[in-house]
Amino acid sequence: MAISAEIHRKLNHFALDVCFSSKSRRIGILGASGCGKSMTLKSIAGIEVPDSGNIVVEGRILFDSDSRINLKPQKRNIGYLFQNYALFPTMTVAKNIAAGLKGNRKENEQRVREMVRKFRLDGLEDQLPAQLSGGQQQRVALARIMAYEPDVILLDEPFSALDMFLKDQLQREMVQMLEDYRGTVIMVSHDRDEVYRFSDELLIMEQGKIVAAGPTKEIFRRPGNKAAARLTGCKNFSRIKRRDSHTLEALDWGILLNLKREIGEDISYVGYRAHDFRPVWGERGENMIRFDLESSAVLPFERNYYIKPEDDTAAGEVICWFVQREKLEMMEKCGQPDFLAFDEDKILLLR
DSSP, X not given: OOEEEEEEEEXXXXXXXXXXXEOOSEEEEEOOTTSSHHHHHHHHHTSSOXXXXXXXXXXXXXXXXXXXXXXXXXXXXXXXXXXXXXXXXTSOHHHHHHTTOOSOHHHHHHHHHHHHHHTTOTTOTTOOGGGSOHHHHHHHHHHHHHHTOOSEXXXXXXXXXXXXXXXXXXXXXXXXXXXXXXXXXXXEESOHHHHHHHOSEEEEEETTEEEEEEEHHHHHHOOOSHHHHHXXXXXXXXXXXXXXXXXXXXXXXXXXXXXXXXXXXXXXXXEEOTTOOEEEOSSOOSSEEEOOEEEEEEOSSEEEEEEOOSSTTOOOOOEEEEEEGGGHHHHHHHOSOSEEEOOGGGOEEEO
C-alpha cells in the first residue's frame, strides 16, 4: 500500500501545508494540539476539502485540485476512527458493525458474525453503546471499520480521553487487532510514547507543516531540528557557537563540547535528553557539566534534578536530569555526583 498527499488549506489565520509520500503500513503523525494533525486526516478522509493539492492511495486519485477530482467520503474506502468512536447510540453492536456494509442481508449477517468473533464481542451483539465499557466501544468502532475492508484506516487521537491504565490496555489490544490488516493505518497523536509504540514511519508536525519525516526510531535518535527534538521529548537545549568542525560552545549551558563527529555549519542548537546523563564522582573529564543543584522533585518512579548552567552569565534555563528508581541506589550510596557527563552518541545536533 502506498499513499501520497499534498494538502494546502487556509482557515482563518491557520495555514496547513503538508506534503508526504509513504509505503509504510503504519504511519504516525506527532504534534501539539492545533498543529493541523486532525485537519490532515480529515482532508484524506474527504471531510475537509483542501484549497489545493492532491491525495493518492495505491494509484487511486481521491483528490486533485488541478483535475477537479474530489471523491465523496463514502467513495474513498477509508475508515475513520474518531476520538469518541462515533457509534450510533440507538443501534445495537451488531447493527453498528453492519452500518457500512453494502452486501445482501445474508452476506452482511455473515460478515458481522466474523467481526464479532474477531474483535471478541461475543454475547454483546444486542447491547447498545452506552452499555459497553470504553474498550468494548473501541472494539465495536474498529469492527465497524474493518467490516468493509478499507484501503486506509485513520486513527484520530484514539486514546486521548483515557486514563493511563486503560490507555495502555487499549493500545496493546489495538496493535493486536490490526496485526493482520494489510492496508495503511495512520494515527495522529500528541503523545510521543503512543506514536513510538505504534508507528514504523513518523511525520512530526508544527504549525501546519511537517518538520521531520522518516523511520520512527531514527527520528527519535536523530531528530535533526529543535522542533522535532522537543516533540520527541528532549528537555535540554542550548544555542551554540561553533568553534571549529568538532568543537562547539553551548552558550546556554556555559560549557564546551568536543565531538568526534563533524558539526555542520547549519547547526544552531545542541540538545540532550534528561534521562541520558551519566553521573560522575571525582575528577572532571571531557564533555561534562558541573553538578550545581538548583532544585529537585521526587516522583513515584524517578527523581528529577534541575542543574544550574555552569557559567553564571549563561542565559539558559536549568538543565534537567531525570533519574529512574533503579538508579537511585547509586545516588544514595555515593551522594550527589560532582559532574554529569554527556555521551557523544546521545548529543543531538540540531538546526
